[in-house]
Amino acid sequence: MRAMHSGYMHWAKFKPSTRYALTGSEVPHFRMDSLPFGIADLDLDGASHPRYLPLRERIARRYGVSAEQVVAADGTSMANILAMAALVSPGDEVLIERPAYALLLEAASFLGASIRRFERKPEDAFRLDPEQVASAMTDRTRLIVVTNLHNPSSALASEDALRSIGALAASAGARVLVDEVYLDSAVPAQRSAVHLGPEFVCTNSLTKVYGLSGLRCGWALAAPDVAERMWRLNDLFGVNQAHAAERLACIAFDHIDEVVGDNPELLARNRALWNAFVDSRGDLDCMRAESGITAFPRWSGGDTERLDALLHERYDTSVVPGRWFEVPDRFRVGFGLATADLEEALSRLGSALDEFE
Numbered sequence: 095m096r097a098m099h100s101g102y103m104h105w106a107k108f109k110p111s112t113r114y115a116l117t118g119s120e121v122p123h124f125r126m127d128s129l130p131f132g133i134a135d136l137d138l139d140g141a142s143h144p145r146y147l148p149l150r151e152r153i154a155r156r157y158g159v160s161a162e163q164v165v166a167a168d169g170t171s172m173a174n175i176l177a178m179a180a181l182v183s184p185g186d187e188v189l190i191e192r193p194a195y196a197l198l199l200e201a202a203s204f205l206g207a208s209i210r211r212f213e214r215k216p217e218d219a220f221r222l223d224p225e226q227v228a229s230a231m232t233d234r235t236r237l238i239v240v241t242n243l244h245n246p247s248s249a250l251a252s253e254d255a256l257r258s259i260g261a262l263a264a265s266a267g268a269r270v271l272v273d274e275v276y277l278d279s280a281v282p283a284q285r286s287a288v289h290l291g292p293e294f295v296c297t298n299s300l301t302k303v304y305g306l307s308g309l310r311c312g313w314a315l316a317a318p319d320v321a322e323r324m325w326r327l328n329d330l331f332g333v334n335q336a337h338a339a340e341r342l343a344c345i346a347f348d349h350i351d352e353v354v355g356d357n358p359e360l361l362a363r364n365r366a367l368w369n370a371f372v373d374s375r376g377d378l379d380c381m382r383a384e385s386g387i388t389a390f391p392r393w394s395g396g397d398t399e400r401l402d403a404l405l406h407e408r409y410d411t412s413v414v415p416g417r418w419f420e421v422p423d424r425f426r427v428g429f430g431l432a433t434a435d436l437e438e439a440l441s442r443l444g445s446a447l448d449e450f451e
């Protein structure tokens with residue numbers, strides 16, 4: 095059965111909110127009105143601008159590609175489904191990592207793809223392993239889908255692993271979609287996989303690492319022929335981007351250092367807090383957080399829906415139960431919140447975990 099909706103996205107949008115939400119996976123929101131611009135800079139004359147070049151040029155400059163390789167889209171979400179729709183026909187085989195961000199599975203299902211999986215093993219720190227990809231590939235594989243950083247674990251894939259997967263894809267006439275929405279929070283920094291060859295299509299946005307989810311400024315970086323197919327497809331969907339949002343995104347790129355601010359320091363501090371919290375608990379098993387905004391610990395207590403229910407009920411705190419990633423005894427935490435809030439959230443999480451002992 096084709097997916098006609100996203101169960102995960104509906105849950106993520108409408109779940110009961112809590113004061114200490116470890117469910118988020120982005121840095122604190124950035125206030126655009128802290129930047130020096132006026133309303134006239136938004137070009138509010140009512141016109142729309144097909145393939146608005148000034149924004150594509152800014153994205154191209156930051157990621158070291160040409161503007162013809164940049165396709166703008168409403169968030170990484172739209173970029174992902176445009177990329178899949180450009181590369182996959184109904185019945186084509188799509189190979190997707192497990193655990194996976196649910197939307198990637200749901201989008202492929204909606205497009206009528208035949209989905210196969212390859213494992214990112216917890217005992218191997220959720221490493222992206224080309225051998226796992228190779229053993230799951232068939233001669234019908236048209237697209238391989240990975241996240242880098244991995245959502246939920248934040249594992250950083252090596253360029254060597256990505257290159258090997260690119261070679262596997264190239265030899266089968268397939269492509270590789272790399273969702274890079276967390277990549278700009280990698281430690282050490284890593285360039286986009288689009289630089290590894292024409293079989294790569296990479297998606298990203300100003301949402302997670304930049305705190306600008308409201309702009310819905312996303313994009314795909316791809317070989318020019320794939321980019322052209324995506325633009326043509328978008329004529330069926332969004333046609334053009336909202337121009338005021340395009341202008342705001344240009345302003346954000348022009349002040350990107352201010353937008354980034356001290357988020358790298360915040361994330362480093364929060365990862366250290368998280369690692370210390372895990373070290374203090376016998377009931378959690380988690381690879382060390384070194385990159386990214388999320389972690390995916392295993393809980394010895396079993397189904398983490400129970401943990402999340404207690405967190406809601408007694409602690410005004412929440413996590414993402416692992417069932418959304420097909421691993422019910424794990425849960426995802428995000429540590430993109432203010433450090434004082436994270437400290438309080440972890441203290442509450444600790445108290446809830448203690449109740450199950």
Ligand SMILES: Cc1ncc(COP(=O)(O)O)c(C=O)c1O
Binds near residue numbers: 168170172
């Ligand atoms: C792997 C991944 N891709 C894409 C998105 C959505 O990003 P955007 O807000 O840019 O659409 C998310 C959000 O959770 C995500 O985790």
